[in-house]
Amino acid sequence: MQWIFTRRKLLILATLLLNVIHTAKCDITVSENDLTVQIDSSAKFNLLVRNNTQTTPFPIHFEIQHTDIVRVKPSSVTINTTGDSSIEITVEAIGAGHSEVAANATATIYDQNAFVRVTVYKVSGLDIFSEVIGWIYFVAWSISFYPQIYINFRRKSVVGLNFDFLALNIVGFVLYSVFNLGLYFIPEIEDEYFIRYPRGLNPVQVNDIVFAVHAAAATVFTIGQCFFYERADQRVSLTARGILGIFGLFLFISIILAGTDVIHWLDFLYYCSYVKLAITLIKYVPQAYMNYKRKSTVGWSIGNIFLDFTGGMLSMLQMIVNSYNYDDWVSIFGDPTKFGLGLFSVVFDIFFIIQHYVLYRHSNYEQK
CATH class of the missing domain: 2.60.40.10 (Immunoglobulins)
Known part of the structure; x- marks a missing residue:
């Protein structure tokens, strides 16, 4: 009887507590x-x-x-x-x-x-200036694919355009598109992002999606030109195939882990972005080496380089302007990935400009 009485008191206390919590x-x-x-x-x-x-x-x-x-x-x-x-x-x-x-x-x-x-x-005008810079480099990067497409069409040849560069580029932009589309359009993945970062903002904007999908489409079109125009004996090298194979195996394992709930699909999207970053670091190397071996930049569009250089310089300028205006230098020096990648691309662009206008300016190399 004592046990029953105690149990009843506990139930009454629990009921009262729930009522208090509710109220x-x-x-x-x-x-x-x-x-x-x-x-x-x-x-x-x-x-x-x-x-x-x-x-x-x-x-x-x-x-x-x-x-x-x-x-x-x-x-x-x-x-x-x-x-x-x-x-x-x-x-x-x-x-x-x-x-x-x-x-x-x-x-x-x-x-x-x-x-x-x-x-x-600090200054309202700098905020507007930063936004203008952002749109200019977005346009510059977006149209940077077309000079190469035009020069291929004019020459009816892709000789001089490195196929390793194209292979790495298309994989990079497809993965970048997957990351942006997944995080922007799939509610479950977006929910997972906000669970991890409850006070964060979705880092993907519409212009990110437009740029990534457009870049992938333009690269696919350029690859299509390689099947119709003269290409001599050019092909994707074993080195590039090996690198892409390693990336593919890594992402395949990641898909299996995500599909079996070992990791979240958001983690898989992050892995896609990491591979894209790695590709950005190495994709220009094959083209630079090919120009060196041929002692020529014929077939490689310098217009593409100038637009890419413009976009990269303005991207870094925007980061510097924002860091000053918001006193947020840690965004550059504390997390230097984005700034470093922009700087890396600009350095390669300068190297290509030197190859074109200084080292091989007198070259008339052209395979018929």
Whole structure:
């Protein structure tokens, strides 16, 4: 009987606890998750409390990631009423950079999605300048494929265009397209991304998809020209086939692991992007070596190089402008992958320009 009585008391206590938890629950969100403010200025957002059933007042404090970048007024609020509330919060920008402002409530249980990413810039004109630079290098990179297509068409020959470069390029752009399309269009993968980075933004934008798919299509068209125009004895080398075979085996194993739930499909997309980065590092080497062996750049479009050089220089310039405007130099020196790849491509472009205009400028090499 004592055991039954104790069990009943436990059930009653559990029921009361569940009721308390239920009554203490509310939703805390904000009117917007992103604010962009000029330094020494301010912006506002609303703190939204929905479905509050807690009868006793409770405070909400604001936690600031970088107190040298932003200030929040008021720094805390007290929720005194049940139901819905909306409180205006002011964010003051005191230093350039990026900072998060998150609400921290002391209620027993609450659903919280209350954070604001604040970006503080120094000069508004630089923001516009950066956007213009971005569109210019996007256009330059997008049309950089066409000079090579045109020169192939004019010569009715692809002699001088290295097939290893084409093979590496098409694999790289296809993988880049897979990464962008998967992360942008597949809800399950996007959900996984936000589970890992709940306060992040999807890194893939529409222009990334357009560029990747267009680059893959233009490369496929160029490869198609190789089947119709004169190509002499050119073919994909055993070295390039071996490298692509290693990449293919790596991705095949990754697909199996993703299909058997050992890794997530998001991980597979990241692996695709890593292979793309590796290809970007090595894809120009075969063409540069071929030019050296032939002592000629005939058949290799210098227009492609100038456009690629323009895109790479402007891409790095945009990163430098943004780093200054947002006081965010860590994006270059703390994570140098993107900047390093742009610099690497520009170095190769300069080398190709030297080959074309200095080393082999008098070469009239042309296979008939």
